[in-house]
Amino acid sequence: xxxxxxxxxxxxxxxxxxxxxxxxxxxxxxxxxxxxxxxxxxxxxxxxxxxxxxxxxxxxxxxxxxxxxxxxxxxxxxxxxxxxxxxxxxxxxxxxxxxxxxxxxxxxxxxxxxxxxxxxxxxxxxxxxxxxxxxxxxxxxxxxxxxxxxxxxxxxxxxxxxxxxxxxxxxxxxxxxxxxxxxxxxxxxxxxxxxxxxxxxxxxxxxxxxxxxxxxxxxxxxxxxx
Numbered sequence: 001x002x003x004x005x006x007x008x009x010x011x012x013x014x015x016x017x018x019x020x021x022x023x024x025x026x027x028x029x030x031x032x033x034x035x036x037x038x039x040x041x042x043x044x045x046x047x048x049x050x051x052x053x054x055x056x057x058x059x060x061x062x063x064x065x066x067x068x069x070x071x072x073x074x075x076x077x078x079x080x081x082x083x084x085x086x087x088x089x090x091x092x093x094x095x096x097x098x099x100x101x102x103x104x105x106x107x108x109x110x111x112x113x114x115x116x117x118x119x120x121x122x123x124x125x126x127x128x129x130x131x132x133x134x135x136x137x138x139x140x141x142x143x144x145x146x147x148x149x150x151x152x153x154x155x156x157x158x159x160x161x162x163x164x165x166x167x168x169x170x171x172x173x174x175x176x177x178x179x180x181x182x183x184x185x186x187x188x189x190x191x192x193x194x195x196x197x198x199x200x201x202x203x204x205x206x207x208x209x210x211x212x213x214x215x216x217x218x219x220x221x222x223x224x225x226x
Contacts, residue, residue, distance in 0.1 A: 001032060005045040008046065008049070009035075010028075012031070013028060013149065016062055016066065017066065018066065018150075019150045019152060020153055021148075021152070021153040021155075022069075022073055022153065022155070023066065023073075023150075024149060024150040026069070031049070034048070035048050073154040077154070077214070084209075084211075088206045096206075097206055100201075100202050100206065101202045104120070104198050104201045104202055104205075108198065112183070113197035114179045114182040114197075116197055117197055120204060120205060121204065124204065125167060135215075136152065139152065139153060156215075
């Protein structure tokens with residue numbers, strides 16, 4: 001394959017918004033392989049790309065496939081996060097989970113449980129947002145410096161769920177007025193409220209640690225093209 005043909009494929013990829021590392025690599029390999037193996041060797045790269053697009057179901061079919069690939073990679077990366085999450089309930093990381101639970105319980109003895117959950121969410125969500133944005137900027141700059149044809153990675157997006165979940169929970173707390181509910185019922189249901197606070201805060205902190213570990217790993221997925 002000539003440099004001109006590679007450039008034409010690259011333009012095709014950009015035109016169809018295949019600007020994530022995983023999707024770019026997957027579709028590029030598929031197109032390049034099918035072009036090399038084409039039955040009619042007189043078929044040029046432009047004609048072959050038209051045939052590829054037709055095989056994918058045209059513009060609409062291509063958009064559908066790209067969207068399905070997004071979801072497939074998101075599911076796959078979330079499985080990696082969950083695999084890390086489970087390790088925090090097995091030895092030796094179980095000690096980390098227990099220490100987090102003890103720390104959160106001690107905080108509920110000093111502060112109202114509502115504030116313990118609230119600031120746990122604020123701290124982890126803020127951390128996820130700040131470092132998530134920083135890492136995306138660094139990744140984009142490195143792609144630009146290396147003159148790569150893509151600018152982002154689905155891994156960066158898929159593992160950013162601590163920020164999404166934290167934001168959702170914080171908004172839910174405000175909508176449901178959880179602070180007032182906890183204050184009004186603490187005298188009668190204090191032990192239950194503390195127990196729920198410890199469990200929820202621990203689970204969220206452990207999930208955050210698992211997501212961070214998955215994000216920092218060098219694991220790269222390649223889900224088979226449908």
